[in-house]
Amino acid sequence: MPITYTSQEQIEVYRFGLPVTIIVPLVAIFLxxxxxxxxxxxxxxxLPLLVVVFFAVARRRPIAGLLTGSIVGIxxxxxxxxPLGLFGIAKxxxxxxxxxxxxxxxVENAGARFLVTMxxxxxxxxxxxxxxxxxxxxxxxxSWPHELRSxxxxxxxxxxxxxxxxxxxxxx
Amino acid sequence: MENIITRYRNASFLVAxxxxxxxxxxxxxxxxxxxxxxxxxxxxxxxxxxxxxxxIVGIQHGIASxxxxxxxxxxxxxxxxxxxxQIERMQLEEVRLKNDADQARRLQKLLGxxxxxxxxxxxxxxxxxxxxxxxxxxxxxxxxxxxxEKDMPVITAEGVAGKVLHVFNSTSEVLLIDDQTSGVGTILxxxxxxxxxxxxxxxxxxxxxxxxxxxxxxGERVLTSGGDEIFPKGLLxxxxxQAIHGPESFLAISIKPAADLxxxxxxxxxxxxxxxxxxxxxxxxxxxxxxxxxxxxxxDKKPDEKISGTKDQASANAATGASHAPIAxxxxxxxxxxxxxxxxxxxxxxxxxxxxxxxASADGAAKPAxxxxxQATPEAPKPETKTVANPxxxxxxxxxxxxxxxxxxxxx
Numbered sequence: 001m002p003i004t005y006t007s008q009e010q011i012e013v014y015r016f017g018l019p020v021t022i023i024v025p026l027v028a029i030f031l032x033x034x035x036x037x038x039x040x041x042x043x044x045x046x047l048p049l050l051v052v053v054f055f056a057v058a059r060r061r062p063i064a065g066l067l068t069g070s071i072v073g074i075x076x077x078x079x080x081x082x083p084l085g086l087f088g089i090a091k092x093x094x095x096x097x098x099x100x101x102x103x104x105x106x107v108e109n110a111g112a113r114f115l116v117t118m119x120x121x122x123x124x125x126x127x128x129x130x131x132x133x134x135x136x137x138x139x140x141x142x143s144w145p146h147e148l149r150s151x152x153x154x155x156x157x158x159x160x161x162x163x164x165x166x167x168x169x170x171x172x
Numbered sequence: 173m174e175n176i177i178t179r180y181r182n183a184s185f186l187v188a189x190x191x192x193x194x195x196x197x198x199x200x201x202x203x204x205x206x207x208x209x210x211x212x213x214x215x216x217x218x219x220x221x222x223x224x225x226x227x228i229v230g231i232q233h234g235i236a237s238x239x240x241x242x243x244x245x246x247x248x249x250x251x252x253x254x255x256x257x258q259i260e261r262m263q264l265e266e267v268r269l270k271n272d273a274d275q276a277r278r279l280q281k282l283l284g285x286x287x288x289x290x291x292x293x294x295x296x297x298x299x300x301x302x303x304x305x306x307x308x309x310x311x312x313x314x315x316x317x318x319x320x321e322k323d324m325p326v327i328t329a330e331g332v333a334g335k336v337l338h339v340f341n342s343t344s345e346v347l348l349i350d351d352q353t354s355g356v357g358t359i360l361x362x363x364x365x366x367x368x369x370x371x372x373x374x375x376x377x378x379x380x381x382x383x384x385x386x387x388x389x390x391g392e393r394v395l396t397s398g399g400d401e402i403f404p405k406g407l408l409x410x411x412x413x414q415a416i417h418g419p420e421s422f423l424a425i426s427i428k429p430a431a432d433l434x435x436x437x438x439x440x441x442x443x444x445x446x447x448x449x450x451x452x453x454x455x456x457x458x459x460x461x462x463x464x465x466x467x468x469x470x471x472d473k474k475p476d477e478k479i480s481g482t483k484d485q486a487s488a489n490a491a492t493g494a495s496h497a498p499i500a501x502x503x504x505x506x507x508x509x510x511x512x513x514x515x516x517x518x519x520x521x522x523x524x525x526x527x528x529x530x531x532a533s534a535d536g537a538a539k540p541a542x543x544x545x546x547q548a549t550p551e552a553p554k555p556e557t558k559t560v561a562n563p564x565x566x567x568x569x570x571x572x573x574x575x576x577x578x579x580x581x582x583x584x
Contacts, residue, residue, distance in 0.1 A: 026220065032303035033311070034225050040434040043305045062182040070189050078217030079300075080307035081337050081347050083200035084210045085193040087304075092193065096186050128306070135197050139352060140306070141373040 014058040014169040024165065025051050025072050033079050044150050046121065048072045050158050052091050053120050054165050056098035057107050069095025083136055090127035094120050110159045117158040121151040215340055218311070222343045225299040226313055233297070290404055292444035293327075294318060298436045299343070308351035308371060310334075310436060315342040323402055325442045331408040331430025332356065332396060333439050344441075348433050349409070350377045357399035358409055362392050369394065369409060369427060377410065379425035386423065388415040394427055404445055 016024075028047040036043040052072050056065030073091030077084040098120055101107065107116050125147050132138040177184050200210060296312035314320050316339050324336045326346050334354065338345040347354050350371035358369045358379060365386050367379040379394065392412045398405030410429040418424035 029303070030221050030224055033221055033300040034228065034303075036301045036303055037298055037310065037436075043301075043303060046304075063185050066182075066186055066189055070193065074193075074213065075217045075220075076303070078210075078214045079221065079309075079311075080302040080304055081309045081345060081351065081353065082307050083197055084213060085197040085200070088193045089190055089197075092186070092189050096182070100182075131197070132306070135194065136201055139373060143374075 012171065013060050014171060016055070016058075016168055016170065020168045021055075021068075024168070025055075025068070025075075029072065029075055029079070032076070044153050045157060046124070046150075046154055047161075048076050048087075049091060049094065049121065049124055050117065050154060050161055051165075052095050053098045053117055053158070054162050056095045057102040057113075057116065058169060060099055060102040062096050062099040062103075065095035065099030066092050067095070069093070082132070082138070086128055086132055086136065089131050090124045093127055094124050097123065110163075113159055113162050114155045118151045118155040121154045122147060125150070214338060218338075218340050218343060218345070222299060222311055222313075222340075225311065226343075229297055229299045229313070290442050290444075291446045292442070293440040294320070294443050296326075296344075296439050296441055298439060305375065306373075308348040308354075308375065308433070309337060310346050310348060312344050312346055312439060312441070313342070314441065315340045315344050317342055319443050320344045320441055321443075325403045325407075326439050327407060327442065328431040328436065328439055330432070331410060332403060333431045333433065333436060335402055336441065346439070349429060350375055350433050355400070356403060356409060357397040358394050359397040360388060360392050360412070361395055363388060366397050366399065367425070377427040377429050379412070379427055380422065382423045382425055384417050384421050384423055388412055388423060388425055390415060404442065 025048060028051040032042075032045070032047045052065070052069045055068050059065060069091035070088050073086075073088035074084055076087040076091075080087075098116070101116065105112070107113060129140055129142055132140050196210075294314060296314040296318075298310050299313050300311040302309045312326075320336055320339050322336055322339055326333045326335060332349060334346045334348040334351075336344050337347040348371070349356055349369060352371045352373050354369075354371050356369040357366070359366045360379075363386065365382050365388065367382040369377060369379050371377055382388065390412050394409045394411065396403040396405055396407040396409060408430045410427040412425055413428040414424075414426040416424050
């Protein structure tokens with residue numbers, strides 16, 4: 001079983017340097033905006049979301065995860081034509097949830113990361129969809145097959161990405 | 173109360189952050205100009221991300237240019253030949269179309285129409301996108317400094333791409349026509365049915381508001397109608413890929429956009445449109461006249477130079493009843509080839525330094541022909557060697573053997 005319950009004493013909390021905290025999300029947002037121009041299929045990924053999940057799980061501090069999610073989400077919103085707050089709200093909740101989950105569970109191995117990413121991707125999409133339709137009034141179509149495919153693709157890419165980002169971790 | 177907040181500190185933070193963002197959303201949705209309330213955040217975000225995009229696109233462009241312009245030149249000669257042939261074909265087509273357009277303008281003027289004319293466009297490079305499947309916008313490397321304004325149309329060589337949504341100092345955000353919040357006033361080319369073109373959440377493009385009872389053919393072209401006051405009338409948007417009866421009283425018409433919206437690299441922004449009455453060209457001008465004006469002229473001859481060409485030849489041409497187009501001159505390097513217009517055969521000479529052509533056209537409208545003998549005389553002040561169809565030729569005289577027949581719409 002890749003996901004194991006851990007007590008507060010067992011868990012390791014990591015921190016990141018300020019440059020990493022700023023640059024990694026910015027690079028993720030940049031790649032997300034730039035690569036689909038040349039490779040349209042890349043829009044299926046959500047690199048900023050993966051970065052939010054990674055930082056939240058590694059730090060294991062809900063408020064830090066919440067703030068990371070909301071800032072990354074609002075910057076991402078700024079690049080779309082839609083009102084600010086759609087990605088912001090969705091990623092705030094994901095950041096908070098992933099941090100809270102990281103406190104309870106050990107999600108350091110590849111299998112756990114795969115499942116956690118899939119789960120939070122679907123949560124993120126449901127939140128985005130609900131806010132966009134409920135609060136903003138955008139007409140959006142929900143397609144489970146599409147969302148599950150996207151969740152799978154993001155989970156697959158999350159495993160090597162998280163392994164790469166592990167290099168920036170510092171033990172507290 | 174304080175204890176509760178302290179105890180549920182994390183949850184309180186979550187609620188507070190979500191509340192603030194919902195409030196912000198509410199303000200944006202309520203305000204008609206949502207751009208104003210969040211402009212600062214958008215400017216910061218765009219100014220942070222787009223310089224890197226510009227840098228990479230610039231480097232990429234530089235390397236590609238270096239490769240294509242200096243190293244990879246295989247097949248360029250053949251391509252050059254093909255393109256020259258294509259230009260010749262297009263010149264012919266242009267002449268024919270110009271005639272049609274002139275006629276249309278005359279009719280429009282009679283009806284008092286005013287048309288929008290694209291008078292200025294600006295080329296721009298696509299440097300980024302929203303990165304989200306839910307929002308189909310792109311970023312271009314031109315902004316307010318370059319004269320870009322909100323709602324300016326954005327097109328490609330293939331067709332309409334979108335319109336400018338937000339403008340920043342050196343970049344602009346373009347809403348593509350396949351975004352679900354987009355809307356373009358369009359008209360079907362053949363059936364002349366009007367509808368609103370918009371995107372679907374799935375990224376497809378549909379034509380909305382066409383009633384179920386109408387007949388729409390697959391493959392029919394969709395053009396801008398000009399009714400939205402953003403896109404000038406007559407730009408190609410796409411073609412009908414499917415038309416079926418919709419659930420309500422409207423047809424479900426799927427459109428295949430003419431522009432490849434997923435792979436845009438360079439676009440044109442229409443920065444200036446003018447509303448003007450159509451200019452009417454000379455009502456007497458015909459295809460041969462227009463073509464003659466457009467072809468390069470043969471250099472003036474020295475007075476002592478004899479010009480070949482006979483009256484008999486001109487007469488013979490006229491007698492055949494063929495229309496006559498301008499003229500090639502084999503002695504002039506790079507002289508244009510002789511074109512036939514509308515299936516008419518043009519006179520060609522490889523021996524003389526100029527050509528005389530009679531002006532009997534296929535439709536019966538004739539221009540005064542030129543007495544080539546008179547042209548050839550040294551007394552002629554300036555021998556016209558370009559074309560006999562040019563009405564402004566000083567030496568042009570009616571040829572008695574090819575009696576000019578006035579056009580049908582002119583009094584004899």
